[in-house]
Amino acid sequence: MRRQHHTPQRHTALGSGSEFDMIRDLARRWGRAARGLGDDAAILETPPGQQLVVSTDTSVEEVHFRRRWLTSGEIGYRSAMAALSDLAAMGARPLGMTVVLALPLEWMQDVGPLADGIGEAARDVACPVIGGDLSRSEKLHCTFTVLGSSARPVLRSGAKEGDTVYVTGHLGGPGAALRGLSAGKDPAPLARDRFARPVARIREGSWIAEHGANAMIDLSDGLVSDAEHMAAASGVRLTIDLDRLPLLQGCAARDAARSGEEYELLFTAAADVDANEFTRTFGLALTAIGHVDALVGEDRVVLTSHGKRVDLEKGYDHFSR
Amino acid sequence: MRRQHHTPQRHTALGSGSEFDMIRDLARRWGRAARGLGDDAAILETPPGQQLVVSTDTSVEEVHFRRRWLTSGEIGYRSAMAALSDLAAMGARPLGMTVVLALPLEWMQDVGPLADGIGEAARDVACPVIGGDLSRSEKLHCTFTVLGSSARPVLRSGAKEGDTVYVTGHLGGPGAALRGLSAGKDPAPLARDRFARPVARIREGSWIAEHGANAMIDLSDGLVSDAEHMAAASGVRLTIDLDRLPLLQGCAARDAARSGEEYELLFTAAADVDANEFTRTFGLALTAIGHVDALVGEDRVVLTSHGKRVDLEKGYDHFSR
Numbered sequence: 001m002r003r004q005h006h007t008p009q010r011h012t013a014l015g016s017g018s019e020f021d022m023i024r025d026l027a028r029r030w031g032r033a034a035r036g037l038g039d040d041a042a043i044l045e046t047p048p049g050q051q052l053v054v055s056t057d058t059s060v061e062e063v064h065f066r067r068r069w070l071t072s073g074e075i076g077y078r079s080a081m082a083a084l085s086d087l088a089a090m091g092a093r094p095l096g097m098t099v100v101l102a103l104p105l106e107w108m109q110d111v112g113p114l115a116d117g118i119g120e121a122a123r124d125v126a127c128p129v130i131g132g133d134l135s136r137s138e139k140l141h142c143t144f145t146v147l148g149s150s151a152r153p154v155l156r157s158g159a160k161e162g163d164t165v166y167v168t169g170h171l172g173g174p175g176a177a178l179r180g181l182s183a184g185k186d187p188a189p190l191a192r193d194r195f196a197r198p199v200a201r202i203r204e205g206s207w208i209a210e211h212g213a214n215a216m217i218d219l220s221d222g223l224v225s226d227a228e229h230m231a232a233a234s235g236v237r238l239t240i241d242l243d244r245l246p247l248l249q250g251c252a253a254r255d256a257a258r259s260g261e262e263y264e265l266l267f268t269a270a271a272d273v274d275a276n277e278f279t280r281t282f283g284l285a286l287t288a289i290g291h292v293d294a295l296v297g298e299d300r301v302v303l304t305s306h307g308k309r310v311d312l313e314k315g316y317d318h319f320s321r
Numbered sequence: 322m323r324r325q326h327h328t329p330q331r332h333t334a335l336g337s338g339s340e341f342d343m344i345r346d347l348a349r350r351w352g353r354a355a356r357g358l359g360d361d362a363a364i365l366e367t368p369p370g371q372q373l374v375v376s377t378d379t380s381v382e383e384v385h386f387r388r389r390w391l392t393s394g395e396i397g398y399r400s401a402m403a404a405l406s407d408l409a410a411m412g413a414r415p416l417g418m419t420v421v422l423a424l425p426l427e428w429m430q431d432v433g434p435l436a437d438g439i440g441e442a443a444r445d446v447a448c449p450v451i452g453g454d455l456s457r458s459e460k461l462h463c464t465f466t467v468l469g470s471s472a473r474p475v476l477r478s479g480a481k482e483g484d485t486v487y488v489t490g491h492l493g494g495p496g497a498a499l500r501g502l503s504a505g506k507d508p509a510p511l512a513r514d515r516f517a518r519p520v521a522r523i524r525e526g527s528w529i530a531e532h533g534a535n536a537m538i539d540l541s542d543g544l545v546s547d548a549e550h551m552a553a554a555s556g557v558r559l560t561i562d563l564d565r566l567p568l569l570q571g572c573a574a575r576d577a578a579r580s581g582e583e584y585e586l587l588f589t590a591a592a593d594v595d596a597n598e599f600t601r602t603f604g605l606a607l608t609a610i611g612h613v614d615a616l617v618g619e620d621r622v623v624l625t626s627h628g629k630r631v632d633l634e635k636g637y638d639h640f641s642r
Contacts, residue, residue, distance in 0.1 A: 038477075038478075038554060039411075039476050039477050039478065039554070040376060040407040040410040040411055040477060040538060040539060041374045041375055041376035041407045041408065041410070041411045041413070041467075041469075041474070042374070042375045042376065043372050043373065043374055043375075043411075043474050044372070044373040044374075044375060045372060045373065046367050046373055051364050051365070051366060052364065052365040052366065052367055052373065052468075053362045053363070053364055053365075054362055054363045054364075054365060054417070054419060054451065054452060054466075054468065055361060055362035055363065055419075055452060056419040056421055056452055056453055056454050056464075056466055057454050058421045058423060058454045058456050058464070060423055060456045060457070060458055062459075063456055063457050063458070064456070086361040086362045087362065089361040089362070090360075090361055090362045090364075092362070096375070098375060098376075098377035098466055100377055100379045100464050102379060102381055102462060130375065131375060131376060131377055132377055133377050133378050133379045133464075135379050135381045135384055135385070135462075136381070136384050137381055137384070137460065137462070138383075138459045138460055139458065139459055141423060141456075141458070141462055141464075143377075143379070143421050143454075143462075143464050145375075145377055145419055145466035146362075147373075147375065148362075153362070153364050155360050156359075156360050156361060157359075157360065217361060218361060233359060233360070
């Protein structure tokens with residue numbers, strides 16, 4: 001599959017075979033969310049003066065999600081959003097994405113709704129599907145490579161001593177939903193929605209990049225783990241006040257600090273960031289939750305509550321279970 | 322994983338966890354074949370005046386290969402080369418690639434040799450690994466997104482009436498190797514080598530693009546199937562003379578015409594292409610095997626032998642088995 005160069009909205013005629021039938025069906029479902037699938041590769045232009053930003057992310061059945069917990073559309077939507085979130089974390093605007101679906105036989109009847117969820121995510125962040133690949137598989141694998149551009153990509157390695165630490169949104173929902181689902185219970189609707197339909201903070205990430213962020217990362221492993229990644233890459237220490245965490249209704253700070261797959265943005269900035277303007281613009285909370293110090297000793301992330309240090313277990317590591 | 326921007330050869334410090342340990346090990350193995358893995362996304366520059374070319378390709382155990390047929394290094398090498406071949410087919414030069422490995426438990430001990438094969442492919446075509454993702458899985462999935470650039474990417478849709486049809490290399494090896502392996506026999510060494518260590522014709526593809534190709538495709542499904550893709554995309558008919566097919570020693574033309582995973586290049590050009598210069602430059606055969614006509618009736622590809630039309634079954638379609 002690929003984006004056709006000269007006639008962006010037309011799809012190249014495809015050859016015969018059931019793989020091509022499926023590509024035709026996907027292209028039809030995606031409509032304007034896809035561009036000219038059909039050649040060996042897609043062709044893109046990076047806007048002048050901007051750098052190309054590339055990230056790739058895979059979601060595997062029974063590793064990243066369980067089918068019984070989500071609709072097929074939700075699985076497509078959240079898998080795509082998880083990948084797109086890496087563009088948000090760099091402050092980049094989407095240019096396009098490739099989609100690889102590895103499909104078990106029992107998923108063949110559900111490819112339509114799965115693709116519809118991917119298409120909805122693509123439309124929500126204006127990131128066209130420009131290519132991909134299809135294969136059979138024993139479990140469903142959805143792999144996305146997202147391409148974006150930015151005049152000044154924000155790295156996770158730029159946090160500086162004296163910076164303030166900020167986070168977008170309200171935390172705890174996906175963690176609460178996962179605990180409920182794992183225990184065979186129905187999670188609270190708000191929490192379930194945050195788990196099933198996460199949103200890549202693309203426009204917010206660009207705004208943050210333009211408002212002086214020194215370092216940024218998206219919350220995929222959980223606040224504490226992702227703060228550690230940022231602190232390690234930046235060679236600094238992050239102190240986070242658990243009492244200041246913005247919590248989704250019904251969630252506790254200790255749980256929210258470990259809740260993964262939030263896809264909210266964690267960033268540091270030297271200057272004060274106008275949280276009110278941010279919230280007026282995006283209808284999303286922006287909260288100062290801590291500060292950056294020089295690294296002293298081995299603790300890259302220090303958590304405090306009521307002025308005292310507290311310890312928590314870390315986030316999710318799917319190789320160590 | 323990602324390419325770090327300001328210090329291209331240094332790897333960003335990574336956080337804790339076994340996934341990061343594995344990324345560190347991969348980065349060490351790849352050495353200069355990788356660039357600054359560690360951030361949310363990689364940053365790349367497209368050379369001025371060139372277009373970005375993107376393709377994605379997945380290789381799945383038991384679908385695209387069987388483990389007992391190949392060494393772990395060969396599986397990594399050929400999976401990467403299969404993806405890189407799509408850049409060759411557009412006449413593009415590689416900029417970088419992302420690597421997604423979904424690993425079953427029984428592959429964990431063999432990640433090293435697998436990664437070494439990928440690194441060897443990356444070095445052979447000068448395409449650094451710039452990012453990726455790791456997951457657990459029930460079967461091995463190797464997914465590559467390759468990025469390249471070209472001033473004038475060659476599409477499969479540009480074949481014109483009156484063009485001559487050319488193919489690089491000698492055909493039939495991978496098909497012969499697969500028939501042997503499927504029957505439990507040792508394939509001939511030449512055929513096995515073509516199957517186990519295919520080469521993406523990157524430099525050759527650029528040369529062909531600069532020497533007037535109107536349309537180009539790489540032979541992944543087999544000559545007849547890929548010629549049909551090109552004919553369908555171009556709205557023309559391709560006539561191919563089986564008697565002129567360049568054959569690997571010991572291979573028959575009818576088998577070679579259906580042999581998939583060759584990763585040789587099929588292209589059409591209006592002017593005569595200097596096959597001698599091509600062969601002197603690359604040490605690889607270049608053969609005129611047919612011509613392009615207006616589409617008449619439904620036959621997009623016509624095969625001839627001794628001046629008569631012949632029929633063959635088509636190539637491999639892993640959804641229709």
